Amino acid sequence: AIQMTQSPSSLSASVGDRVTITCRASQGIRNDLGWYQQKPGKAPKLLIYAASSLQSGVPSRFSGSGSGTDFTLTVSSLQPEDFATYYCLQDYNYPWTFGQGTKVEIK
Amino acid sequence: QLQLQESGPGLVKPSETLSLTCTVSGGSISSSSYNWGWIRQPPGKGLEWIGIIYYSGSTYYNPSLQSRVTISVDTSKNQFSLKLSSVTAADTAVYYCARHRTVAGYRLIDDWGQGTLVTVSS
Numbered sequence: 001a002i003q004m005t006q007s008p009s010s011l012s013a014s015v016g017d018r019v020t021i022t023c024r025a026s027q028g029i030r031n032d033l034g035w036y037q038q039k040p041g042k043a044p045k046l047l048i049y050a051a052s053s054l055q056s057g058v059p060s061r062f063s064g065s066g067s068g069t070d071f072t073l074t075v076s077s078l079q080p081e082d083f084a085t086y087y088c089l090q091d092y093n094y095p096w097t098f099g100q101g102t103k104v105e106i107k
Numbered sequence: 108q109l110q111l112q113e114s115g116p117g118l119v120k121p122s123e124t125l126s127l128t129c130t131v132s133g134g135s136i137s138s139s140s141y142n143w144g145w146i147r148q149p150p151g152k153g154l155e156w157i158g159i160i161y162y163s164g165s166t167y168y169n170p171s172l173q174s175r176v177t178i179s180v181d182t183s184k185n186q187f188s189l190k191l192s193s194v195t196a197a198d199t200a201v202y203y204c205a206r207h208r209t210v211a212g213y214r215l216i217d218d219w220g221q222g223t224l225v226t227v228s229s
Binding site: 038043053096 | 217
């Protein structure tokens with residue numbers, strides 16, 4: 001199975017900060033990668049698919065980039081509602097695999 | 108507005124079979140545009156993809172669970188289900204049902220149930 005490694009595992013940031021989370025695949029996955037946001041007690045929510053395509057209804061401060069093995073999720077100006085855990089998910093081949101998550105906390 | 112709702116026992120004994128159902132409302136489970144799957148999350152831990160069933164009936168499972176897992180669809184009830192046999196405490200998790208679909212050739216999971224906690228304990 002393809003291993004997805006996210007970094008950092010957690011970070012502290014302030015409202016208005018620019019935040020970047022990275023995800024590295026153990027082998028090339030083209031751009032078959034999505035980013036999900038999960039708040040405590042809630043189901044994950046799709047933010048980005050195909051590495052850089054913004055899901056309908058998701059604020060434009062979220063963006064994704066990358067191809068092959070290295071990917072990033074960027075939040076251009078962190079808002080109070082963005083404090084959550086973020087996961088990458090590769091859907092290049094089965095089994096689909098998630099990164100271990102990045103928890104974004106309030107500084 | 109599509110909605111997915113998991114249901115099933117919240118407590119399962121070790122060595123028994125975990126059975127969950129996901130009821131889909133606001134859309135047809137038979138649509139060729141959608142596929143259906145399960146993801147789980149042990150308490151305080153990350154997400155694990157369990158498997159998927161395509162509208163064609165084809166299934167793909169996580170090899171880590173392959174020998175124990177079955178996903179099936181009941182179109183007459185607009186439901187799909189998960190069965191996981193020979194459970195242990197390691198199978199304790201929140202189980203999510205989810206809609207998978209393809210957009211411009213790219214696969215994604217865009218709708219999730221609220222999740223249901225299943226505890227394996229005697």
